Amino acid sequence: EVQLVESGGGLVQPGGSLRLSCAASGFIFSNYWMHWVRQAPGKGLVWVSRINADGTIKSYADSVKGRFTISRDSTKNTLFLQLNSLRVDDTAVYYCARGGGSLEYWGQGTLVTVSS
Amino acid sequence: DIVLTQTPLSSAVTLGQPASISCRSSQSLLHSDGNTYLSWLHQRPGQPPRLLIYKISNRFSGVPDRFSGSGAGTDFTLKISRVEAEDVGVYYCMQATQLGTFGQGTKVEIK
Numbered sequence: 001e002v003q004l005v006e007s008g009g010g011l012v013q014p015g016g017s018l019r020l021s022c023a024a025s026g027f028i029f030s031n032y033w034m035h036w037v038r039q040a041p042g043k044g045l046v047w048v049s050r051i052n053a054d055g056t057i058k059s060y061a062d063s064v065k066g067r068f069t070i071s072r073d074s075t076k077n078t079l080f081l082q083l084n085s086l087r088v089d090d091t092a093v094y095y096c097a098r099g100g101g102s103l104e105y106w107g108q109g110t111l112v113t114v115s116s
Numbered sequence: 117d118i119v120l121t122q123t124p125l126s127s128a129v130t131l132g133q134p135a136s137i138s139c140r141s142s143q144s145l146l147h148s149d150g151n152t153y154l155s156w157l158h159q160r161p162g163q164p165p166r167l168l169i170y171k172i173s174n175r176f177s178g179v180p181d182r183f184s185g186s187g188a189g190t191d192f193t194l195k196i197s198r199v200e201a202e203d204v205g206v207y208y209c210m211q212a213t214q215l216g217t218f219g220q221g222t223k224v225e226i227k
């Protein structure tokens with residue numbers, strides 16, 4: 001069974017940093033593209049970032065480019081998202097998802113709250 | 117950047133009746149590899165999204181056959197042939213041809 005479990009969310013002040021993790025199991029992690037998607041409270045889904053299977057291709061939404069960094073560790077079957085220079089409007093549930101051309105499996109999400 | 121526009125933004129449907137959602141892209145979603153990476157997802161309150169349809173018209177594993185997708189280029193449609201109570205929630209189209217973009221979402225409720 002494919003499982004994706006996010007962690008690392010929490011309350012952080014504007015300008016602060018967080019590192020989100022997504023632990024993957026039930027599939028060969030190193031074979032798949034992975035994505036991060038976020039959803040602000042009561043709002044729609046917003047694509048954030050993606051990384052290819054071997055970690056050599058990384059892409060970002062304009063709103064996070066230069067502030068967020070996606071990475072993966074295939075020895076630990078874990079996807080990461082480093083969030084720096086956080087802003088109030090980064091407040092959201094952050095989901096990791098497996099897939100390339102479509103997001104087949106999703107985690108339950110981790111909440112990031114940016115507030116002073 | 118590609119923009120996806122969904123219509124309607126909300127829909128109240130009688131149980132057993134059909135429903136249809138449109139997704140229009142600001143650019144063609146045909147990828148250079150010949151695929152069109154347009155998918156449809158469903159999200160119930162408090163839950164993560166769930167993939168329904170990928171590459172325009174392919175139902176994902178376990179998705180009932182009352183769900184179907186169609187379209188090409190810039191215009192796409194999700195149809196539910198007979199709405200059931202469990203189909204309430206928000207439906208999103210998503211493109212992954214060029215980075216990633218979601219539509220605004222369409223809220224479906226029972227009339």
